[in-house]
Amino acid sequence: MLGLIGGTGIYDPEMFEDTRVEAVPTPYGEVPEVFIGRVGDREVAFLPRHGRDHSVPPHRVNYRANIAALKRLGVERVISTNSVGAINREMRPGDVVIPDDFVDFTRGRPSSFFDHEVVHVDVTDAYCPEVRRPLLAAARKEMDRVFDGGTYVCTEGPRFETPAEIRILGTLGGDIVGMVGVPEVVLAREAEMCYGAICTVTNMAAGISEHRLTATEVVEMVRRNEATLRAVVAEVLEHLPLERGCRCRNALKGARM
Ligand code: HPA
DSSP, X not given: OEXXXXXXXXXXXXXXXXXXXXXXXXXXOXXXXXXXXXXXXXXXXXXXXXXXXXXXOGGGOOHHHHHXXXXXXXXXXXXXXXXXXXOSTTOOTTOEEEOOEEEEEOOSOOOOSOSSSOBOOOOTTOSOHHHHHHHHHHHHHHOSOEEEOOEEEEEOOSSOOOHHHHHHHHHTTOOEEESSHHHHHHHHHHTTOEEEEEEEEEEEOTTTSSSOOOXXXXXXXXXXXXXXXXHHHHHHHHHSOSSOOSSGGGTTTTTBO
C-alpha cells in the first residue's frame, strides 16, 4: 500500500475511489481518520497532516502517530505534499521543488521512535531516490517550473521566520523553508519506509518577500496549484515501481548500538 500525507490544501479524500475511513490506534496515540482508497489499481492510505478541518498546527502534529499508523496499515512508501517559502531567489511562488536534503531547526518535537535504545539511522539520502525520480517526472509532465533537488529547512513555527533568520538559513544552504517536513521524513526512515516530498512554493520567505507574509497567501497559492498537484500525486501513485530496490527497507541494519 502507498501512503499520501497531504499538507495545507490537500485534505480531500475525493481524489480517490472507493474510499473508506479507518481510525488507527498506535503506541503514540490514535490517528482518527486515515482514508483508504484507490488510484487506478493501487491502494492508497491518505492522511491529511493537519486533520481534515485543518485544526492541528505544525508544531502540534503527532508525527510519530501518523507514521506509525501508515506503517501499521502496511504502507511501504510515502509521498508528502508541503507548502514552503522560497529562500533561494531563483525560485518563485507557484514553483515546485522535489527536495533532496533537509536541515532541522525544529525544537523539542518528539522526533524518534527510539527513545529507549540507541539507534542512529543514516539520512544521507533522506528523500528516497526511487520515489524522487517518478515524483520529478510526474511534476515535470504537469508543471512548468520544477526544481530537481533543494534543501528543505524545517522551522518550529507556527510563526513565520524573521528576515534575519531567513538570511542565516540561506547562508547555511537552505533553499526552501517550511514547518512540517521534519521529523516526518526521519520517522519514515526509522520505520524503514521510503519517503518523497513535493513542495509548492507559496511565497518568498520573510525579508525576501516584498510584503508581510500571510497565511491567506499560502492557502491561495496552494489552491491555485491544487488541481495540478493532485494530478502529479495521482500519476506518481500509479507509476511507482511495485518492488523496492532502494536501501530504505534496510534502514535499521547497522543502526543499533
Ligand atoms: N515559512 C515557513 N513555512 C512556510 C512558509 C514560510 O515562508 N510558506 C509556507 N510554509
